[in-house]
Amino acid sequence: MANEKFSTVFPTGAKNDAYAQYFVGQSYLNMLSLEQVVIGNVTFEPGCRNNWHIHHADKGGGQILLVTGGRGYYQEWSKPARELHPGDVVNIPAGVKHWHGAAPDSWFAHLAIEVPAENGRNEWCEPVADADYSKLK
Secondary structure, eight states, X not given: OOOTTOOOSSOOOEEOGXXXXXXXXXXXXXXXXXXXXXXXXXXXXXXXXXXXXXXXXXXXXXXXXXXXXXXXXXXXXXXXXXEEOTTOEEEEOTTOOEEEEEOTTSOXXXXXXXXXXXXXXXXXXXXXXXXXXXXXX
């Protein structure tokens, strides 16, 4: 489980083994809602981040991140990374290639809200390059 010194409002959950192949490092997942709107509490150990990915949809879709703890990053393809802190909100439209995860020296947690979509699906892409990630503070 997560570091005792790291706390957020929602329980951390179990190791995110089902999606481990799409992450560098260890993440944890606690699904808070599977009805109406899917909401997962995702917690990242320091240095953990997910691969580049795209939320596709024929209509609607995308994702909203509500940062609840620690320090992390969000980055869209070909744009600079944005540092994230508790209280930050990230609106990710469908079709935008992006990644999110912890800073190298900090735990990080966010609520991942899946925006309802027609024919919504995720496309998992390549990992964030270590050379690019290592440039983040």
